[in-house]
Amino acid sequence: MAGHGTDRRRDDPRGRMISEITDDLRRYSVDAQHVGHAFAALHGLNATDLHALIAVMDAELAGDPITPGRLGEQLNLSSGSVTALIDRLERAGHIRRDRDTADRRKILLHYADRGAALAMEFFQPLGSRTDRVMARFTDEELAVVHRFMAEMSASLREHRDAIRAARPEPPRRAVD
Amino acid sequence: MAGHGTDRRRDDPRGRMISEITDDLRRYSVDAQHVGHAFAALHGLNATDLHALIAVMDAELAGDPITPGRLGEQLNLSSGSVTALIDRLERAGHIRRDRDTADRRKILLHYADRGAALAMEFFQPLGSRTDRVMARFTDEELAVVHRFMAEMSASLREHRDAIRAARPEPPRRAVD
DNA sequence: CCGAATATCTCGACGGGCGAGATAGCCGGC
DNA sequence: GCCGGCTATCTCGCCCGTCGAGATATTCGG
Numbered sequence: 001m002a003g004h005g006t007d008r009r010r011d012d013p014r015g016r017m018i019s020e021i022t023d024d025l026r027r028y029s030v031d032a033q034h035v036g037h038a039f040a041a042l043h044g045l046n047a048t049d050l051h052a053l054i055a056v057m058d059a060e061l062a063g064d065p066i067t068p069g070r071l072g073e074q075l076n077l078s079s080g081s082v083t084a085l086i087d088r089l090e091r092a093g094h095i096r097r098d099r100d101t102a103d104r105r106k107i108l109l110h111y112a113d114r115g116a117a118l119a120m121e122f123f124q125p126l127g128s129r130t131d132r133v134m135a136r137f138t139d140e141e142l143a144v145v146h147r148f149m150a151e152m153s154a155s156l157r158e159h160r161d162a163i164r165a166a167r168p169e170p171p172r173r174a175v176d
Numbered sequence: 177m178a179g180h181g182t183d184r185r186r187d188d189p190r191g192r193m194i195s196e197i198t199d200d201l202r203r204y205s206v207d208a209q210h211v212g213h214a215f216a217a218l219h220g221l222n223a224t225d226l227h228a229l230i231a232v233m234d235a236e237l238a239g240d241p242i243t244p245g246r247l248g249e250q251l252n253l254s255s256g257s258v259t260a261l262i263d264r265l266e267r268a269g270h271i272r273r274d275r276d277t278a279d280r281r282k283i284l285l286h287y288a289d290r291g292a293a294l295a296m297e298f299f300q301p302l303g304s305r306t307d308r309v310m311a312r313f314t315d316e317e318l319a320v321v322h323r324f325m326a327e328m329s330a331s332l333r334e335h336r337d338a339i340r341a342a343r344p345e346p347p348r349r350a351v352d
Numbered sequence: 353c354c355g356a357a358t359a360t361c362t363c364g365a366c367g368g369g370c371g372a373g374a375t376a377g378c379c380g381g382c
Numbered sequence: 383g384c385c386g387g388c389t390a391t392c393t394c395g396c397c398c399g400t401c402g403a404g405a406t407a408t409t410c411g412g
Contacts, residue, residue, distance in 0.1 A: 025208075028329045028332060034252065039339050067360090076210065078401050080401060083360070085399085105408045107360070131194065133324070142194070151309045156211060164214050253370090256392080258391085279377080279378070279389095282377095
């Protein structure tokens with residue numbers, strides 16, 4: 001799970017450092033994915049459900065409740081899948097559907113009590129661990145980390161959009 | 177997609193910084209997931225297939241080819257799913273099965289040409305972007321980032337294991 | 353009021369994942 | 383040598399999340 005690099009490992013210390021950070025980031029992403037999956041499974045959900053729940057909470061906390069359509073864009077799901085997803089979450093008591101009074105075609109998604117509790121339960125212990133690590137860094141060091149992660153995050157998002165813009169190639173079979 | 181926090185945002189600058197980094201990390205993980213998913217879809221794979229491919233490459237580059245069993249542990253898949261997974265990847269020409277000559281129950285997984293090419297295609301542009309960001313940081317700054325990410329990564333892995341150790345609760349329905 | 357556009361939902365098909373059981377190969381004791 | 387238990391992988395039937403085409407409801411401009 002480490003050290004694949006693109007074999008870009010150079011001999012100078014800086015090159016090595018870059019390879020290590022690359023591996024750190026990859027490991028972190030993979031583990032984050034596993035954490036989400038494991039937590040979701042633990043509560044009878046799947047990864048998508050958890051993502052959706054977080055998206056709904058984020059939107060609502062930002063004072064701008066999300067609609068099924070926008071949720072589908074964010075999670076990259078088809079409209080049919082989104083409906084099924086919302087059905088699941090609503091049936092489980094995590095979220096609630098509300099018709100938009102202004103445009104009655106739209107549905108506004110709000111989290112219900114159980115959803116809020118679950119999200120809290122997800123983030124709270126994670127936050128504790130996070131805080132414990134952060135405590136070992138000075139303000140200046142955290143500032144560097146923030147600058148780094150913010151730039152990485154932006155770069156990665158660009159990359160994602162570039163890939164999504166590309167056309168999926170026709171399914172290939174066997175030896176092609 | 178930002179600012180859910182656990183509402184732990186304190187008023188002091190350091191507290192704010194911590195919240196921001198938390199958000200950075202979360203955004204990064206989510207986007208990394210999307211990048212993987214999008215890239216996989218672009219090449220007619222699914223997310224699991226891509227993870228498996230990377231795991232196979234990692235193991236082989238480390239000089240210790242992975243077996244279906246260990247792959248299943250790493251991806252948290254059942255044995256049946258692993259067999260199906262390997263079938264898919266082999267059929268698509270990404271990997272190859274080899275019986276272990278010492279213990280003939282075991283299968284050793286090696287990547288085939290197409291698999292190597294695909295992994296390269298995945299990591300190369302990602303590496304370019306990564307390098308471009310890293311170029312804007314000094315050696316000392318990168319050292320801080322590395323220390324931070326390594327600790328975060330370890331902490332997250334512990335968290336994952338803790339969750340996995342917990343018993344899945346019985347599936348709940350409707351209002352319970 | 354009509355027609356085009358938008359938002360969501362319905363439904364049939366597909367495919368990945370699960371898990372119990374089958375199969376093949378290893379190893380220690382006798 | 384061979385029997386029994388163990389391990390590694392595979393087979394198979396089932397479940398459920400996703401897709402995508404089409405249906406339905408609502409808005410808005412003319």
